[in-house]
Amino acid sequence: MILNLISITVYLLIKFYSFGVTADTCDTYRHPRYGFGQCIDRNQCPYSLYESGLCESYSSNMQCCFSLRNTTNEEFRAVWIATVDNIDWPSSKTAPPDQQRAELINILNTVQLLNMNVVIFHVRPAGDALYASTLEPWSFYLTGAQGVPPSPFWDPLAFIITEAHKRNIEVHAWLNPYRARMTGATYELAPTNMAKRFPQYAYPYATNIWMDPGATEVQQFIVNVTEDIVRRYAVDGIHIDDYFYPYSDGTEFPDNVTYAAYQAQGGTLDKADWRRSNVNTLIQTMYTRMHVARPKIKFGISPFGIWKSGVPAGISGLSSYDSLYCDSRMWLEQGLVDYMTPQLYWQIDPPAQSYPVLLNWWVEQSAKGRHVYPGNALYRTVPNVSNWPINEIIRQIDITRSMRDQLALGNVFFSLSQIMQNLKGIQNVLAVLYEQKANVPKMPWL
Ligand SMILES: *[C@@H]1O[C@H](CO)[C@@H](O)[C@H](O)[C@H]1NC(C)=O
Numbered sequence: 160m161i162l163n164l165i166s167i168t169v170y171l172l173i174k175f176y177s178f179g180v181t182a183d184t185c186d187t188y189r190h191p192r193y194g195f196g197q198c199i200d201r202n203q204c205p206y207s208l209y210e211s212g213l214c215e216s217y218s219s220n221m222q223c224c225f226s227l228r229n230t231t232n233e234e235f236r237a238v239w240i241a242t243v244d245n246i247d248w249p250s251s252k253t254a255p256p257d258q259q260r261a262e263l264i265n266i267l268n269t270v271q272l273l274n275m276n277v278v279i280f281h282v283r284p285a286g287d288a289l290y291a292s293t294l295e296p297w298s299f300y301l302t303g304a305q306g307v308p309p310s311p312f313w314d315p316l317a318f319i320i321t322e323a324h325k326r327n328i329e330v331h332a333w334l335n336p337y338r339a340r341m342t343g344a345t346y347e348l349a350p351t352n353m354a355k356r357f358p359q360y361a362y363p364y365a366t367n368i369w370m371d372p373g374a375t376e377v378q379q380f381i382v383n384v385t386e387d388i389v390r391r392y393a394v395d396g397i398h399i400d401d402y403f404y405p406y407s408d409g410t411e412f413p414d415n416v417t418y419a420a421y422q423a424q425g426g427t428l429d430k431a432d433w434r435r436s437n438v439n440t441l442i443q444t445m446y447t448r449m450h451v452a453r454p455k456i457k458f459g460i461s462p463f464g465i466w467k468s469g470v471p472a473g474i475s476g477l478s479s480y481d482s483l484y485c486d487s488r489m490w491l492e493q494g495l496v497d498y499m500t501p502q503l504y505w506q507i508d509p510p511a512q513s514y515p516v517l518l519n520w521w522v523e524q525s526a527k528g529r530h531v532y533p534g535n536a537l538y539r540t541v542p543n544v545s546n547w548p549i550n551e552i553i554r555q556i557d558i559t560r561s562m563r564d565q566l567a568l569g570n571v572f573f574s575l576s577q578i579m580q581n582l583k584g585i586q587n588v589l590a591v592l593y594e595q596k597a598n599v600p601k602m603p604w605l
């Protein structure tokens with residue numbers, strides 16, 4: 160009864176506010192309080208805020224549905240800044256430090272202007288460092304030669320932390336654990352690269368160089384690198400993406416020697432379970448050690464968005480559980496991450512990898528109440544990638560917001576470049592959706 164009254168009142172308010180406004184479709188109509196709507200069956204409008212006359216090209220039962228959800232004051236609004244292959248930054252690995260710094264400032268100013276609050280900054284794309292490390296070589300993507308420090312000297316991670324914090328933006332340091340050299344890259348590895356330190360566990364695979372996740376020294380070394388960052392830098396989080404065992408090139412990953420050694424020591428797991436346990440050990444150890452070093456650090460993982468093909472029913476695609484030996488569901492369920500960012504790089508409507516179906520499944524796995532901030536494929540709006548309409552991204556954010564109560568508390572965009580280019584007006588869209596400032600969600604367990 161009261162709810163009805165509220166929705167009628169709000170409906171009338173909307174009527175009032177939008178009086179005289181016309182739009183060709185609801186998707187482009189910007190409501191002064193509720194942002195962009197969606198043209199959907201009026202009976203399915205989840206928060207009973209609809210408006211006729213804005214979905215003209217649709218059948219008459221389709222109405223423009225707005226969200227009743229308040230713009231919340233807690234939302235994770237993040238973007239990945241990829242350095243591998245110079246995807247997002249620096250624009251050139253041979254540009255002078257002054258220019259590279261100016262680019263970072265421009266990026267942070269844009270992120271701040273859009274009321275976004277987190278950058279996920281790629282500091283270790285391939286056993287290298289975009290920060291001053293005594294364990295690993297300077298990145299090829301920063302200076303054009305692995306192991307060569309920037310000249311004049313500067314430390315990009317220290318710089319971005321200082322500048323981001325001035326702007327109330329968190330910095331999460333993004334590391335790739337096992338990749339020692341990127342697909343197709345041919346540059347010389349420096350002697351301190353992990354593939355040179357542990358050559359017996361470094362395998363050429365699928366035009367990468369990949370470290371063996373089953374080697375204890377490799378695991379310990381990665382944990383040491385992580386702990387070193389957490390101890391020396393005021394990063395707000397540590398982040399790892401979807402690469403565990405490498406995506407298959409059709410050949411077997413050449414780890415039969417480490418597996419045989421495991422069996423010789425009495426190990427009984429089959430190879431697939433053993434591989435998963437290797438990755439699980441790394442995740443567990445990273446989680447524990449970084450929180451010993453700094454209890455409030457946030458650990459986030461952005462795995463491939465499908466855990467197992469067929470889960471939930473109707474979903475099909477690559478199984479990261481079987482192909483990458485990534486038991487991401489278990490990490491979320493057991494609280495080995497503080498936030499999970501499944502890469503839901505698919506559209507809403509096609510059922511095989513449906514964004515809302517997958518997101519709903521992911522939030523259901525969070526038995527310990529860890530947050531879920533899905534990854535959104537902004538790069539798929541690029542014309543020669545998938546040419547998604549920008550409305551796909553708007554709807555994905557709105558669907559995420561509809562699951563706030565289940566701890567879907569924000570979005571992470573891949574990647575920064577489309578935002579900087581304002582591709583398809585993405586900055587204008589975010590300016591509306593993020594019109595109100597928001598804090599990063601609190602994590603009471605930390
Ligand atoms: C929306 O925000 C207002 C003001 O902050 C608050 O009073 C109201 O309870 C909120 N409504 C919902 C549905 O959360």
Ligand SMILES: *[C@@H]1O[C@H](CO)[C@@H](O)[C@H](O)[C@H]1NC(C)=O
Binds near residue numbers: 380383
């Ligand atoms: C990791 O760090 C510990 C403590 O500094 C050190 O004893 C160990 O040798 C390191 N492990 C590797 C594989 O570098």
Ligand SMILES: *[C@@H]1O[C@H](CO)[C@@H](O)[C@H](O)[C@H]1NC(C)=O
Binds near residue numbers: 415
């Ligand atoms: C591992 O595989 C290689 C190549 O397939 C083979 O030559 C070697 O004997 C195998 N080693 C063990 C310990 O199984």
Ligand SMILES: *[C@@H]1O[C@H](CO)[C@@H](O)[C@H](O)[C@H]1NC(C)=O
Binds near residue numbers: 543544
């Ligand atoms: C897509 O377009 C961009 C910009 O025009 C270009 O740099 C890139 O190489 C193109 N990619 C492909 C796969 O064609």
